[in-house]
Amino acid sequence: MQEQRESEIHAQAGGCRSGRPLSAAGRQMRLLERRLAAVRLAARVRKPLLTVATVAAEVGADCAWHHVMRAVEEGRIVWAWRINAAHSTRNEVRILRHSARHYARTLGARPEPELSWDEVLAVALPEGEAIPCTRLMCWWSAAAELGQVLMAEGSLSSVAGAATRRGPGGSRLVTRASAIEFLKSRRIA
Numbered sequence: 001m002q003e004q005r006e007s008e009i010h011a012q013a014g015g016c017r018s019g020r021p022l023s024a025a026g027r028q029m030r031l032l033e034r035r036l037a038a039v040r041l042a043a044r045v046r047k048p049l050l051t052v053a054t055v056a057a058e059v060g061a062d063c064a065w066h067h068v069m070r071a072v073e074e075g076r077i078v079w080a081w082r083i084n085a086a087h088s089t090r091n092e093v094r095i096l097r098h099s100a101r102h103y104a105r106t107l108g109a110r111p112e113p114e115l116s117w118d119e120v121l122a123v124a125l126p127e128g129e130a131i132p133c134t135r136l137m138c139w140w141s142a143a144a145e146l147g148q149v150l151m152a153e154g155s156l157s158s159v160a161g162a163a164t165r166r167g168p169g170g171s172r173l174v175t176r177a178s179a180i181e182f183l184k185s186r187r188i189a
Contacts, residue, residue, distance in 0.1 A: 048123045049081070049094035049140045059104045068103070069093065072188055076108025079120060081186045083140060085149045093188070094140055096120060121180060130159045130173040147174070155182055 050058075052065045052072075059068070072080045072093065079096035095103075102112045126135055133147040133156070150156045157178035 047139060047141050048097050049083075050097055050100050051141050052093050052095065054141070055095050055100040055103065058100060059107070068095070071103060071108050074108075075189075076112075077103050078112045079115070080188045081183060082188060083142060083146070083150075083182075083186060085146065086153055086155065088149075092142065092146065094142070096124065098123065117184075121183070124183060125176065125179055129176045131176060131179060132171040133158075133174050134171040136174055136179060144171075148172075150182070 052068045055068045055077075056063045056065045068077070071077045072095065077095055077099045079099040081094050082092065083094050084090050084092035098115065099112060124139070125131065126139060133151065134144045136156075137144050137147040147156065151158055151172060151174070155178075157175045159173040159175055
């Protein structure tokens with residue numbers, strides 16, 4: 001048992017189970033496997049909106065981010081949004097998990113089952129009329145800083161009179177109505 005544990009530790013440190021060190025290609029492959037495992041783990045966590053890179057990784061090795069973006073632009077992925085700040089040069093596209101799963105299964109060869117806006121909003125937004133900004137950004141697979149920028153530019157509205165502070169539980173509260181309006185205005189059709 002101890003020998004097995006030592007070989008596992010050695011393998012995690014960069015060698016293989018036989019005790020021989022991995023080649024450069026082997027180390028690269030192990031790194032890619034770990035990254036893919038991290039992406040799959042993130043997809044299992046409660047994040048209803050996924051990044052383009054996550055969707056590409058879920059589809060498989062033959063799919064790159066530009067294939068997914070082409071599918072979004074051609075309408076083969078129905079539920080996608082641009083969530084970047086208005087003045088940003090960075091293209092922050094998020095895809096509904098339902099659409100991502102359908103695309104991964106069919107590669108857009110079959111039409112996606114239709115969802116109503118109410119069904120999408122029930123999945124894409126946390127419960128409540130006031131949503132902590134950090135929680136909303138986590139659900140949208142985005143950095144907390146993006147939420148602050150979106151609130152500063154007026155794309156998302158904060159709850160009037162809500163106190164903010166540093167530390168856990170101190171995030172500004174976003175109104176559900178502004179989050180709904182944001183998603184409706186930023187949908188890629």
